[in-house]
Amino acid sequence: MLAHCIALNAGLCGAFARMMTSMLDVEFRIKNYRCFGDEPTVFRVRDGFTALVGTNNSGKSSLLRFLYEFRPLLNQLAGASQPGNSVRRAMVGEDNYTWGPTLLPGERIVRAGSDRPLELQIIVHDGPGGKFSHNGDQVVLVTQYIQAQGVGQAPEIRTLQGVPLKEADGGAVMNDEFFAPLAEAMAILGNTMYIGPFRNAIHVGGTQNYYDIHTGDAFVTTFSNYKSGDNPSANEAVHEMTEELRRIFGFEKLEINPSGQTLQLNIDGRSYRLSEQGAGFAHFVIVMVNVLVRQPKLLLIDEPELNLHASLQLDFLQTLARYTGHGVIFATHSLGLARTAADQIYTLAKPAGGTSVLRAYEDNQDLVTLLGQLSFDNRPEMGFSKVLLVEGKTELRALMQFLRLYEKEHEVLMLPLHGGDMIRGDSEQELADLLRIGGDVHYLIDSERTTAGAPLEADRQDFMNVCYRLGISGLVLERRALENYFTDNAVKRAFGSEAQALGHFDKLAKSSNSAWRKTNNWRVANEMSKTDLDGTDLGTFLEAL
Secondary structure, eight states, X not given: OOSOOOOOBTTBTHHHHTTOOSOOEEEEEEESBTTBOSSOEEEEEESEEEEEEESTTSSHHHHHHHHHHXXXXXHHHTTTTSTTOHHHHHHTTXXXXXXXXXOOTTOOOBOTTOOSOEEEEEEEEEOTTOOXXXXXXXXXXXXXXEOOOSTTOOOEEEEEESSSOSBOGGGOBOOHHHHHHHHHXXXXXXXXXXXXXXXXXXXXXXXXXXXXXXOHHHHHHHHHHHHHSXXXXXXXXXXXXXXXXXXXXXXXXXXXXXXTTEEEEEETTEEEEGGGSOHHHHHXXXXXXXXXXHOOSEEEEEOTTTTOOHHHHHHHHHXXXXXXXXXXXXXXXXXHHHHHHOSEEEEEEOOXXXXXEXXXXXXXXXXXXXXXXXXXXXXXXXXXXXXXXXXXXXXXXXXXXXXXXXXXXXXXXXXXXXXXXXXXXXXXXXXXXXXXXXSXXXXXXXXXXXXXXXXXXXXXXXXXXXXXXXXOEEXXXXXXXXXXXXXXXXXXXXXXTTOOOOOTTOOGGGOSOTTXXXXXXXXXXXXXXXXXXXXXXXXXXXXXX
């Protein structure tokens, strides 16, 4: 059984939403790691959703595994607030320290064919305790790792640079408070969970793990302990997870029970073994149970779209994110999924004979192209039947939660308009092209009003006029923005008792709620009920959609 104690609040997933109350922004600069070369590969880990997109063998999985393999170092850094911590002593030049990556037998992490060491630089831009900096320099440490070549030979691991001086700014001694921002950020990164692309609950051995997930007998045993063990909160959490699966797959009733080396399912009164169901359902069950048990701060998942129809992929990602503290980093072949789900996107490419190259993705914001990338087919029996244009990605994820309340989350495909970039009067040609391909198209955008009944900004009015001419129906919200519909109870459940709901025309950026960022709107929406929306223009629109 996994060595992680579950601490659920009566099994309610709202408890997980309350975990995400602090900022995270840490930069890694990597050289000569696996398929990456001498030029630094710069990768930033932030709150929310991050997508890694590329072809096979371009380096997507390697970058995910980097955070898995370097967890021993990250967890040592998480102890830097303790005076006797060996990494802390090494960083100020008082001691040496050693660490080793988590590797499978026979694998190596130093780039094959290179005689140069792996190098890593860590920069804490922000974290729960703020920035970690010294004399304006945010570099935490630079370390080298030289992998052993002979059998039984120990690898050479050494620190090249840590915090350069023993005295902090103003002559203050580097104390616990000085190192706290580093320790708090690393504690998050040390509490990750990596899920590889292979997920299997059928018998593959009694004690085998696949990276951080249990499979085979171990998985079935873990599920049994959580479903019917002596922890009531765990029992209730499994029940709620089962209800999520029932909703996502459209069953009337669903019961999941351990049975020998597999799971027995009762679906709408009929008994099945897990092996009799599609791979997509097994994929959901394996991953959701493991994430429920582990409760990571950050989830690392390879190919979340595996075996899933496009209409389920975003739902799957957001459901998983509810069980995490800071979000999800996922590797995918689907640029469409990345463009709709991710707050930041990286692309990877590996030319023949070369090393992998990581770049930030520049979104071309072409709606017609995105529609194709999402495999849209305007036939209900093939998936989505309607297209909804929404303000941006943060609204898209929040509206997914609202559409669940109306049982429409798998029939409405949402596309982000990127705010002022596309909500303009000169978008008529693109909207017309979209209409020809998408069929039943609607829009839902913020009003950005500062008072009731105030006129719309010119660009928003022009966009509304264009949609009217093209026959695209929709709604401009009466209140300022989507977050102005969130109730005080939902905001408090998401961010704690000190948080407060916005007035109908308040701007979130001016709110005193430091934990509430627009990227977390979906967590508040997850705490809302249908009755919270009844009687509002937003609720009426979603009901009629």
